Amino acid sequence: MTDAPAHGFDTLQIHAGARPDPATGARQTPIYQTTAYVFRDADHAAALFNLQEVGFIYSRLTNPTVAVLQERIATLEGGVGAVCCSSGHAAQIMALFPLMMPGNNVVVSTRLYGGTVTQFTHTIKRFGWNAKFVDFDDLDAVKAACDDQTRAVFCEAIANPGGYITDLDAISAIADEAGVPLIVDNTSATPYLCRPIEHGATLVVHSTTKYLTGNGTVTGGCVVDSGKFDWSASDKFPSLSAPEPAYHGLKFHETFGALAFTFHGIAIGLRDLGMTMNPQAAHYTLMGTETLSLRMDRHVENAMKIAEWLENDPRVDYVTYAGLKSSPYNKRVEKICPRGAGGLFTFAVKGGYEACVKLVNSLEIFSHVANLGDTRSLIIHSASTTHRQLTEEQQIAAGAAPEVVRVSIGTENADDLIADLDQALAKATA
Numbered sequence: 110m111t112d113a114p115a116h117g118f119d120t121l122q123i124h125a126g127a128r129p130d131p132a133t134g135a136r137q138t139p140i141y142q143t144t145a146y147v148f149r150d151a152d153h154a155a156a157l158f159n160l161q162e163v164g165f166i167y168s169r170l171t172n173p174t175v176a177v178l179q180e181r182i183a184t185l186e187g188g189v190g191a192v193c194c195s196s197g198h199a200a201q202i203m204a205l206f207p208l209m210m211p212g213n214n215v216v217v218s219t220r221l222y223g224g225t226v227t228q229f230t231h232t233i234k235r236f237g238w239n240a241k242f243v244d245f246d247d248l249d250a251v252k253a254a255c256d257d258q259t260r261a262v263f264c265e266a267i268a269n270p271g272g273y274i275t276d277l278d279a280i281s282a283i284a285d286e287a288g289v290p291l292i293v294d295n296t297s298a299t300p301y302l303c304r305p306i307e308h309g310a311t312l313v314v315h316s317t318t319k320y321l322t323g324n325g326t327v328t329g330g331c332v333v334d335s336g337k338f339d340w341s342a343s344d345k346f347p348s349l350s351a352p353e354p355a356y357h358g359l360k361f362h363e364t365f366g367a368l369a370f371t372f373h374g375i376a377i378g379l380r381d382l383g384m385t386m387n388p389q390a391a392h393y394t395l396m397g398t399e400t401l402s403l404r405m406d407r408h409v410e411n412a413m414k415i416a417e418w419l420e421n422d423p424r425v426d427y428v429t430y431a432g433l434k435s436s437p438y439n440k441r442v443e444k445i446c447p448r449g450a451g452g453l454f455t456f457a458v459k460g461g462y463e464a465c466v467k468l469v470n471s472l473e474i475f476s477h478v479a480n481l482g483d484t485r486s487l488i489i490h491s492a493s494t495t496h497r498q499l500t501e502e503q504q505i506a507a508g509a510a511p512e513v514v515r516v517s518i519g520t521e522n523a524d525d526l527i528a529d530l531d532q533a534l535a536k537a538t539a
């Protein structure tokens with residue numbers, strides 16, 4: 110599938126990156142369960158280690174099963190290359206690592222997955238990096254936050270947990286002006302609903318744990334590069350533009366051009382940080398990607414029906430689904446994610462924190478888990494779980510106030526899900 114971009118999404122999600130196994134003709138991508146690969150001879154080994162030839166050395170860096178998934182996700186996102194890693198959180202570190210030095214900062218949205226808020230608030234400080242949290246609906250504030258130590262701007266396309274939609278075009282224009290890349294976490298939207306690169310994103314990160322795999326089996330992450338950023342336009346990104354001592358002074362951007370970030374991610378990022386995706390995980394995720402569009406259409410259809418039902422229920426205070434006409438983000442659906450606002454939203458239960466806890470305990474089809482993007486419908490009370498480490502102020506800013514629950518609407522029959530919510534709301538608000 111070398112002429113892949115000519116095909117439609119439904120075709121690419123099955124075929125991109127894959128070809129019958131050259132050794133056996135196996136039609137499904139084999140799980141290459143191996144740590145190492147035999148070199149043809151000593152010269153071949155030397156060329157691989159010098160990055161003069163592309164090939165497989167050791168599965169911490171590259172593996173044929175993982176490589177198929179990398180090519181598939183890059184193709185679906187419209188990028189030039191991708192690096193898979195062990196989780197979505199690993200992908201975020203892998204995206205920032207080539208950009209940031211001690212003292213640098215990343216300007217990030219307040220509306221993020223709770224674990225990302227924690228990672229950016231506390232953990233990245235150990236690397237000497239800093240995150241500046243800003244309301245991304247306030248464009249002047251985003252602009253003002255970018256300073257000469259800023260090396261990236263980071264947001265989610267459809268922000269977890271509230272389902273808020275980011276104006277990616279406006280944010281990417283600010284990043285361009287500041288001369289830094291925009292990194293978009295596209296986990297909740299998936300490339301079927303939103304293609305951030307078409308809205309100016311330089312890098313796209315995923316937790317493949319969620320919709321891309323789609324069945325709640327494995328954790329994984331991915332960093333996709335648009336190939337469009339000029340890393341040599343300033344001296345801000347020496348990891349990509351300046352000589353690399355660990356490869357005899359090779360300059361990644363000069364040598365690999367549009368693929369500089371991807372090569373750096375493998376040759377430095379995976380080599381030295383070791384956050385590698387294993388081939389079994391890649392296999393499960395490849396299986397998931399084959400049905401991505403079919404599942405996302407159903408997730409969106411169900412989410413819309415259920416959000417409308419909840420909005421009209423007197424036991425519910427408000428629903429944040431951007432697909433609803435009442436949402437302030439509804440006007441962005443057409444522009445950012447025209448196929449729908451995803452399957453994720455929050456709603457506030459009358460009765461607050463206690464009623465939320467009772468609701469979660471009373472549901473029968475919905476599972477109470479810290480995950481999203483499964484075929485199964487899932488629910489979580491963010492304030493007492495995923496967003497527990499946050500202050501109440503941060504919880505509210507992130508859309509995880511104490512009186513709201515987050516749902517990840519699955520692909521079951523919508524009527525069954527509504528009936529389940531109906532009986533649980535009755536118990537929660539009795």
Ligand SMILES: *Cc1c(COP(=O)(O)O)cnc(C)c1O
Pocket residue numbers: 196197198199222224225265269294296297315316317318319328329330481
């Ligand atoms: C789950 C999630 C992450 C973290 O991914 P893991 O695979 O759990 O490490 C990051 N961003 C978003 C939007 C997520 O939903």
